[in-house]
Amino acid sequence: MDNSLFPLTEEHIRFFDQHGYLIVRSFFSPEDATKLQQWAQEVHDLPRDGDVAWMPYEEVNAQGKSVLCRTENFANSHAGFNDILRGKRILDILQRLGGEEMLLFKEKINYKLAGSGGFAPHIDANAYTHVKNISHLTILAAVDGMTIENGGLEVVDGSHRMEVPLGTDRCIEASWVAAQKWTPCDLTSGDILVFGSYLAHRSGANTSSKDRRAIYATYNRASEGDLHDQYYEDRKKLWPPTHMRADDEVILAALLHDIGQIIPLDQSKEVKMKLDNSTQNVGRVGHETIGAEYLRALGFSDKVCRLVGSHVAAKRYLTAVDRSYHDSLSSASQKSLQFQGGPFRGDELQAFKEDPLRDQMVALRLWDDRAKVEGIEDATPRAMTYLDMMANHLSSGQ
Incomplete structure (x- = not known):
């Protein structure tokens, strides 16, 4: 994997500050993007039973079958992903965009299967308060291409500077959602999208005939401490992996x-x-x-x-x-x-x-x-x- 520093420009930084997000094309080379696909499959195929460190989550599909939809907490167990997600290439770009050193807080791979649903409009700022009120940045790395058709991400440009009203379900109120212009963030394999805690975003259903995968890695400021293991200890108690839960x-x-x-x-x-x-x-x-x-x-x-x-x-x-x-x-x-x-x-x-x-x-x-x-x-x-x-x-x- 290429661990050299990415040539981030002042224009990149200004765009991120103004719009609340930044798409970096070809952040991973074609060779490294292929490795991401291979490693994502390796994580997908990890055992889903016993007291394992990684955390696989399943959902029931339209045919009534239980299928894997997400794996979390795999960086500590996969050397390749650990080197990338905690490597200087990613950490440097986050430090330059966030203004200070960042540490990996959480990571997941979403397996958005063909026909599966999307995620309602929301912001991430209120998602992790059970651990600590943190300021964080997230990197979305496209393992496979992401488009509106297969449920790619959409954002509201500049919403990190807006007052975004939330409902009791912690999602954004429908009237606000309807009044905004939503910008698709189409990505090809190897691209990344960087966004912060307060950017409004959503994703639709995967209406294509193919599954697609995406890596979400979230980082907190180093001044707040290394919270990664604490987060997953708490999550394992509050929302355990599917195989460790009580029955339905x-x-x-x-x-x-x-x-x-x-x-x-x-x-x-x-x-x-x-x-x-x-x-x-x-x-x-x-x-x-x-x-x-x-x-x-x-x-x-x-x-x-x-x-x-x-x-x-x-x-x-x-x-x-x-x-x-x-x-x-x-x-x-x-x-x-x-x-x-x-x-x-x-x-x-x-x-x-x-x-x-x-x-x-x-x-x-x-x-x-x-x-x-x-x-x-x-x-x-x-x-x-x-x-x-x-x-x-x-x-x-x-």
């Missing part, structure tokens, strides 16, 4: 475990729920049972419904076997425990211990406890992320 039914139960708190009373009656002492709303009493029955009527599996209905049972079990768990509860939760039957004893305790779903019920309860942390929402995927999983679950008739 457990994930859906975690997503929907409190749905009984927000069901309108008329809908709860429609699914023939028996509500005691409730004339206006369901409140908090029995919300786990209400939620489970509501989901059952919609066609969710018995496992999902049992897990949703286990919230209080898991609490009663944990307080029975772990005094420190009882002490960790809020005063309100300790008080409500008395009305929920108190810690399990005798036959109830034994029955819960022998339940095949015991460990998953307990995990669900503990995940909910850990989610009550200020700022955790910044690192939590939005509900729409789970739409395909939910649709596949309901259509499978599990």
Whole structure:
């Protein structure tokens, strides 16, 4: 790989400052671009099981098959990519554009398969606040050619200097999106695109007949510290690779475990729920049972419904076997425990211990406890992320 310094000009730097992005044509030679393609395939083919350092993510395609869509955290495990992404050729151009030394923060390869969808308009500035509020630059290296047809990137010229309104889903508000001129950033293999934290960008679906790959490497200022390993330690806990996650039914139960708190009373009656002492709303009493029955009527599996209905049972079990768990509860939760039957004893305790779903019920309860942390929402995927999983679950008739 050519690791000589790229001849960045003052015109390049002025363009980047004014527009918020910079396309560098033929940053990688044809020979080096071929190596990128080879190495991207090597990362694609890495094992996707066990406690591996790299982080592969899968999605379900239109045919209902699980396919690899992204691999992250591979630089530490692949010498070629490590030399490039932490090499002087890239670091020098970033230092000149950013004004100070930069360090690799995160890296991923997106495998945008033919027919796969795109990414809604967004900025990256609010994506990593669970680690630290960082100022970062991203390099997009085209492994394969990128066009509008195959879901290439589009940007809003100069948007890094604008006030870009974000919705509750952390994407850009639709009215702003519609009012802007979006500039396609077509790239050929070996080109790179450099952009910063506040540039509005999006990508469409890959409507071509061919898959295409792109490397995204994000860098933070060296003055902020080397955050790479910390970022991936946190990400592995918050959004683990597909093969390390709970199964879909457990994930859906975690997503929907409190749905009984927000069901309108008329809908709860429609699914023939028996509500005691409730004339206006369901409140908090029995919300786990209400939620489970509501989901059952919609066609969710018995496992999902049992897990949703286990919230209080898991609490009663944990307080029975772990005094420190009882002490960790809020005063309100300790008080409500008395009305929920108190810690399990005798036959109830034994029955819960022998339940095949015991460990998953307990995990669900503990995940909910850990989610009550200020700022955790910044690192939590939005509900729409789970739409395909939910649709596949309901259509499978599990």
